[in-house]
Amino acid sequence: MGRQPCCEKVGLKKGPWTAEEDKKLINFILTHGQCCWRAVPKLAGLLRCGKSCRLRWTNYLRPDLKRGLLSEQEEKLVIDLHAQLGNRWSKIASHLPGRTDNEIKNHWNTHIKKKLKKMGVDPVTHKPLVSNPSDPPQSLQNHHQQKEEQSCSTSSADAAKTPSADNFIDSVLTEAKEEEDGTSCMANASLLETIEVMDMNSFCTDEVPLIDPSDILVACPPSSSISSSSSSYNNGGGGGGGGNFIQELQFPDLDWSYGEFGNSGDGDNQHSKPWDDDDFINWDFLVGSVDDKTLMLDPHPVNSCQRSALDQSSWTNELVQ
DNA sequence: AAACACACCAACCGCGCTTCT
DNA sequence: AAGAAGCGCGGTTGGTGTGTT
Numbered sequence: 001m002g003r004q005p006c007c008e009k010v011g012l013k014k015g016p017w018t019a020e021e022d023k024k025l026i027n028f029i030l031t032h033g034q035c036c037w038r039a040v041p042k043l044a045g046l047l048r049c050g051k052s053c054r055l056r057w058t059n060y061l062r063p064d065l066k067r068g069l070l071s072e073q074e075e076k077l078v079i080d081l082h083a084q085l086g087n088r089w090s091k092i093a094s095h096l097p098g099r100t101d102n103e104i105k106n107h108w109n110t111h112i113k114k115k116l117k118k119m120g121v122d123p124v125t126h127k128p129l130v131s132n133p134s135d136p137p138q139s140l141q142n143h144h145q146q147k148e149e150q151s152c153s154t155s156s157a158d159a160a161k162t163p164s165a166d167n168f169i170d171s172v173l174t175e176a177k178e179e180e181d182g183t184s185c186m187a188n189a190s191l192l193e194t195i196e197v198m199d200m201n202s203f204c205t206d207e208v209p210l211i212d213p214s215d216i217l218v219a220c221p222p223s224s225s226i227s228s229s230s231s232s233y234n235n236g237g238g239g240g241g242g243g244n245f246i247q248e249l250q251f252p253d254l255d256w257s258y259g260e261f262g263n264s265g266d267g268d269n270q271h272s273k274p275w276d277d278d279d280f281i282n283w284d285f286l287v288g289s290v291d292d293k294t295l296m297l298d299p300h301p302v303n304s305c306q307r308s309a310l311d312q313s314s315w316t317n318e319l320v321q
Numbered sequence: 322a323a324a325c326a327c328a329c330c331a332a333c334c335g336c337g338c339t340t341c342t
Numbered sequence: 343a344a345g346a347a348g349c350g351c352g353g354t355t356g357g358t359g360t361g362t363t
Contacts, residue, residue: 014332014333015331015332015333016331016332017331017332051333051334052332052333055331055332055333056331056332059331059332060331060332102330102331102332103330103331106329106330106331107329107330109329109330110328110329110330111329
């Protein structure tokens with residue numbers, strides 16, 4: 001069957017989002033929650049297609065997003081998961097709270113791929129990269145040999161496994177790490193333990209709990225970081241932000257279950273709390289907007305999605321602070 | 322200081338799956 | 343059962359920032 005474009009292309013804006021557009025989208029979702037994406041642009045007064053709005057929200061504006069580079073542990077987890085799942089970025093992202101599939105995909109393509117190749121690992125198969133498959137480099141053969149001889153295996157389950165792509169990556173990563181900073185086998189074991197714990201703590205869509213709105217704390221960055229450039233505004237300097245300007249805010253009790261904040265819309269998010277203190281680093285314009293009175297949160301929500309429990313004035317006051 | 326190359330990442334595109342009628 | 347609509351996913355592109363010559 002033929003498929004129409006996701007939206008009438010005529011008259012719709014493309015390209016980088018402006019602060020004003022972000023404001024509109026955030027404002028809309030804050031007041032109405034997430035509903036039919038196709039209707040969002042119309043209702044929010046945006047000249048974008050619904051798809052673009054959804055993408056902007058899930059990949060950038062969602063308040064529970066972590067910014068900045070993936071940590072070593074996250075990176076390791078991504079590699080492990082990629083070995084199991086392949087390029088199913090949304091599935092991989094579901095194991096990394098606060099990370100989006102797009103972010104992980106980008107990180108994979110720009111960092112991890114290179115790193116693995118450098119280490120002699122095929123980023124696609126997670127097996128040794130060799131010109132002649134029957135003749136792997138000595139160093140790689142050693143990896144397998146050493147791996148089998150290792151007395152400090154990460155788990156009995158691992159030990160029981162036959163050598164796999166996963167194990168190979170583990171050993172290569174372990175060695176690379178040792179070469180890098182001289183950490184011991186025990187240290188790596190603890191790293192892997194941590195990752196296993198992360199794995200155990202991650203959960204899928206169906207396990208996503210609902211949050212008590214009163215538990216939600218939001219960081220409030222300073223308005224001074226507002227940039228006039230859409231792009232620098234978007235990039236935000238890599239997101240190391242947070243830091244000393246953190247203020248805690250009560251967040252309106254929108255009907256946003258964790259599921260709705262799930263990665264790439266599957267609702268598969270797995271946070272013990274939806275937003276970290278470092279969140280909202282890109283929401284500086286929100287504060288600025290309140291300052292200059294351009295952002296008005298609707299004090300009269302029209303459905304159960306909107307906040308009700310929190311006193312409007314205290315919420316606004318805290319936002320302005 | 323200017324030009325160029327490279328790296329990074331937000332956003333777009335098209336397809337597939339699911340749901341609705 | 344079939345078509346239509348909506349949404350999500352994965353691949354790709356293009357703009358911007360940063361480093362190098």
